[in-house]
Amino acid sequence: MVAAWPGGLVLDARAGTGHHLAGVLDGLPTAYGLAVDSSKAAARRSAKAHARVDAIVADVWRPLPIGDSSVGVLTDIFAPRNAPEFARVLRPDGVLVVVTPAVDHLAELVDTLDLLRVDPVKSERLADTLDALFQRAASRPYQWIMELDHDDVGTLVGMGPSAWHAEPAALSGRIAALPTPARVTASVVVAVYRPRV
Numbered sequence: 723m724v725a726a727w728p729g730g731l732v733l734d735a736r737a738g739t740g741h742h743l744a745g746v747l748d749g750l751p752t753a754y755g756l757a758v759d760s761s762k763a764a765a766r767r768s769a770k771a772h773a774r775v776d777a778i779v780a781d782v783w784r785p786l787p788i789g790d791s792s793v794g795v796l797t798d799i800f801a802p803r804n805a806p807e808f809a810r811v812l813r814p815d816g817v818l819v820v821v822t823p824a825v826d827h828l829a830e831l832v833d834t835l836d837l838l839r840v841d842p843v844k845s846e847r848l849a850d851t852l853d854a855l856f857q858r859a860a861s862r863p864y865q866w867i868m869e870l871d872h873d874d875v876g877t878l879v880g881m882g883p884s885a886w887h888a889e890p891a892a893l894s895g896r897i898a899a900l901p902t903p904a905r906v907t908a909s910v911v912v913a914v915y916r917p918r919v
Contacts, residue, residue: 740771
């Protein structure tokens, strides 16, 4: 979906383990990446995810310690979006890649595990947060089936907002009742934005 590498840094906002950033860098052999996460443990892990990744601990809701117009590609995968800061650090010819869950993401688990549902107007809320500073260049849905054991399901749920809304013992019991492997649909929307100039 990104036609050409514009140069500059690849920045992953809320990078977590650095897995996604490493994948992007594998496709851009001359690029360097910067993983940003508010967790020191995540930043340490991200820094080891790829030979061309550095990591910093920073809150994406605050000013980022990154120079103006220094980022060629900024990825935001299931993370908060600070549109003014993203626009400041992104090059005028750069791209913002935003990955959000679709309404049917993890559909097989939502009722069974009593998880939070994806807001049906999420795409409209995303547009509201970005439209003043970015224009959408492309958007594409992706869907695939994952076969997960119980530990994988627990990890997956623990990475999302439902982890803060579920009683741990009850959630563990519901996960233990799932078949092994559990077939779960991953459903996301990948959108590419360019800065408004």
